[in-house]
Amino acid sequence: MKKMTIQEDLKEKGLKSTKHRMAILDILVKKDHPISAEQIFFEIQEMDVAINLSTVYRNLEVLVEKSMVTKLTLSGDNRSVYEYNRMVHRHYLICLGCKKILAIEHCPIKKYEQQIESETDYKIVGHKLDLYGYCPECREK
Amino acid sequence: MKKMTIQEDLKEKGLKSTKHRMAILDILVKKDHPISAEQIFFEIQEMDVAINLSTVYRNLEVLVEKSMVTKLTLSGDNRSVYEYNRMVHRHYLICLGCKKILAIEHCPIKKYEQQIESETDYKIVGHKLDLYGYCPECREK
DNA sequence: GATGCAAATACAAATCATTTGCATCATTAT
DNA sequence: ATAATGATGCAAATGATTTGTATTTGCATC
Numbered sequence: 001m002k003k004m005t006i007q008e009d010l011k012e013k014g015l016k017s018t019k020h021r022m023a024i025l026d027i028l029v030k031k032d033h034p035i036s037a038e039q040i041f042f043e044i045q046e047m048d049v050a051i052n053l054s055t056v057y058r059n060l061e062v063l064v065e066k067s068m069v070t071k072l073t074l075s076g077d078n079r080s081v082y083e084y085n086r087m088v089h090r091h092y093l094i095c096l097g098c099k100k101i102l103a104i105e106h107c108p109i110k111k112y113e114q115q116i117e118s119e120t121d122y123k124i125v126g127h128k129l130d131l132y133g134y135c136p137e138c139r140e141k
Numbered sequence: 142m143k144k145m146t147i148q149e150d151l152k153e154k155g156l157k158s159t160k161h162r163m164a165i166l167d168i169l170v171k172k173d174h175p176i177s178a179e180q181i182f183f184e185i186q187e188m189d190v191a192i193n194l195s196t197v198y199r200n201l202e203v204l205v206e207k208s209m210v211t212k213l214t215l216s217g218d219n220r221s222v223y224e225y226n227r228m229v230h231r232h233y234l235i236c237l238g239c240k241k242i243l244a245i246e247h248c249p250i251k252k253y254e255q256q257i258e259s260e261t262d263y264k265i266v267g268h269k270l271d272l273y274g275y276c277p278e279c280r281e282k
Numbered sequence: 283g284a285t286g287c288a289a290a291t292a293c294a295a296a297t298c299a300t301t302t303g304c305a306t307c308a309t310t311a312t
Numbered sequence: 313a314t315a316a317t318g319a320t321g322c323a324a325a326t327g328a329t330t331t332g333t334a335t336t337t338g339c340a341t342c
Contacts (some may be wrong), residue, residue: 287340296320307321308318310317
């Protein structure tokens with residue numbers, strides 16, 4: 001698969017490239033950790049672009065559906081966060097102090113999945129692993 | 142720590158043992174997988190005990206606070222589920238077909254946690270690992 | 283067993299994130 | 313340029329959960 005711009009990617013997936021959709025993707029592409037719909041909403045307004053929160057949600061929904069964005073729910077928070085789908089499998093380290101989210105690329109689960117598959121006779125298609133702790137700054141308090 | 146009844150446990154934690162609280166705990170103790178507040182609410186009504194949903198939520202809240210119950214949020218569902226805290230570390234295997242939840246006791250994460258601790262300088266206090274897949278019945282479809 | 287007080291409950295209303303209906307507007311294929 | 317289809321704004325609906333408040337109940341004490 002050759003490199004394509006976000007616009008081309010949208011077109012290929014049958015999505016129009018509107019300024020709102022582009023703004024949402026721009027923001028997500030720049031982040032290396034997931035953020036909430038509301039944060040996206042605020043950041044777009046800071047760019048002096050008027051947008052409605054439901055537009056953010058609706059866009060996130062289609063982008064998730066088209067696999068351009070990943071939606072995740074982290075324990076202890078009632079809202080979802082979203083990140084640009086870079087097609088890499090990731091885990092998260094969430095600071096229980098400041099709620100900061102760090103992405104981690106190394107995954108230790110492959111063998112475990114196979115083992116559970118044979119033990120349970122389930123077909124395992126994915127997993128979610130989040131670590132919780134305290135970042136260096138919050139650790140001091 | 143010697144064995145104690147649920148009533149003694151409640152008393153020790155400064156909680157009164159009401160019929161509602163007992164009913165909630167009875168239900169959770171019997172389940173080997175987490176269930177939602179609403180499910181608990183329905184099951185109590187099936188026992189011909191009148192109860193209000195907010196009572197269920199308020200009880201779950203104090204029981205979580207006192208570590209008698211564990212609250213968890215599974216990906217793709219907007220509601221929380223609760224289980225009796227048996228003081229064992231568990232993971233979950235969620236069927237994407239029928240949403241059935243299976244608890245798994247084996248945990249492969251210890252070494253990984255240590256590794257991430259030294260890489261990130263975070264103090265890791267816990268983690269959450271859920272597997273997603275299809276159970277034997279749903280796999281056929 | 284009766285009493286008092288704090289904790290627990292019912293009920294309705296509030297909240298918070300998210301979704302939806304619908305009229306209007308913008309993007310893109312033709 | 314135009315039409316068709318998809319995207320947006322706005323307000324209202326939703327669904328899970330929380331909260332305010334008046335009333336009731338559990339339980340330690342008399």
